[in-house]
Amino acid sequence: MSLLYRKYRDSSIHPQKGVDEKINGVLTVSKDDQEHLKFPKWAPAWDSKDNHGFQNPRPFKFIDRGFYGDPSFESLRSIEGVVFKKISPNLGLEVNGIQLSSLSDKQKDDLALLVEQRGVVAFRNQDFKHQSFEEIKEWGSYFGPLHVHPTSGAPLDQPEFHLTFRRGSKKEHERFFNDRLNNVGWHTDVSYENQPPGITLFAMLQTGESGGDTQFIDTIEVYNRLSPLLKDKLDGLEVIHTSKDQAAAAREEGGIERKEPIDSIHPLVRYHPVLKKKSIFAHRGFSRRILGLKPEESDNLLLFLFKHTNSCLDAHVRLSWDENTVVIWDNRRVLHTRTLDWDSEDIRHAFRLTTLAERPVGSQKEYDNWSPELEEENLKVVDHYINLTPQEYFDEVLSKKL
Template identity: 30%
Template structure:
């Protein structure tokens, strides 16, 4: 029997009573999805699955998305093999790939190898980030849109030695305008949808207004009451809702850390 053990009051739960190496019944998929919508990020411990099983599990929840950063555009597996990740972009609060016209619905990250200490990941509830703003600021944000751009992320990756053609990536993924407040297509709840990795400016505001408001909104997600911290173990898989969370990979290690990630394409209301 599947059970959810909350890790904090506001976000995160460990899932017990499931073996991801085995095919899931429709009822089990439904139960996991409802728990995921409630807790926003789910943690599955002691799951010694391979890449194929990882991808097959993700497919039970939607179509797979191949991220812009994937070196192999024929594989849904994004391999993160890092020793010195500080400054690469994961160590700032973000939602995955919000520069895409249709950002991924969710991500499933699996731990293969860890440093002797460090390498935790933090997750934050962006529903609460919106709901704890004062009503006047909520009303302002409800009317605003923001530009999301791949450029900052690419520059950081290139500066760390990754081989990307900046102009080519900018042409493939031009800046995209989207609402500052996102309405979740399944729950109907509002979530704050700006992040430090990709959001570059608020549309229609002056430079001075942007300098005041955008950093405030981005930093607001840092409130500890919105957050949960995951200490990884090999065989741990985290499954988060990209529409209602942000995450932060803590770059406090200098030993090898290997993670594999699969992302799920934008929610299709006709299939969901």
């Protein structure tokens, strides 16, 4: 493994050896932690019956609800008492006065477009966590098929929910920083899926008075900052995204794998079909190598892009949490990172509902020409392309594009 990538470890989604335990035959957080949960039905569990109980999704035609949204957002702005507040000129929005659980289908279409245009939107004073599992899943399914995370904790018998659970422990804080200088890990969720997420909802269940903010960076602006020459050179390059490191970390901690690990090949420069804009689609979390380049070449180019992304704090927003906040973002457009800046005994407990979107493409033409049938054929050669030498990949793939 290249020194460019550090070992994957995330005890907020995986079980922790020596801390978590089996209760009624199911691995879950300890009885002591459960006693401190405000919403015990949302306790993360890693049920062995789900081990390899799911298949990686097959190609499907995605219908983006943002195409049906009204750019004036009249159905949302006309709600009595609603307040919209921009977090920065081009990225992020904070909304008060809208109850997400009560939106009509027309309002959901406007919501999809609003999230895509602003990148990330925080909704305050929400009742989402008081809805039933089935009500929340029905709400999310409007925006696309629900993702089942391969390794994270989920409420018992509810694998469509991805839980993050930061145990209230100073020892856990110390353990994390034993071999790290910081906790910053910019990523877009599960980009290793063949059709990664679009609209994503994250709802807080329990948190402390301060700390644990989530930060977001606009990858459209990250791309736009590059010179025309470099943009031209990056266009058409493809990157391997993998879930194998995450799966290995789950196994090491005694967790489960709901699905087989997967490698996918995605464009380095991604086209957003609703916004009709391009962005950088690579990050340290799951992006591993640019096809057609030698390891040193790939490492250095990716490292440059990662450093460039990290430096774009003028294309960045930081959202604070309370226990009634729901944040919705477009995983195609923004990267995010948690902020581990508290070492108190406060528990941070939240759930994510993730909807899958289109196959990443590099242009409008690719988007128009894509079909599930064509993608089925492309999937048959993923492993073949990954194992080609740079010369073989150039001769077989890149030379045909020149």
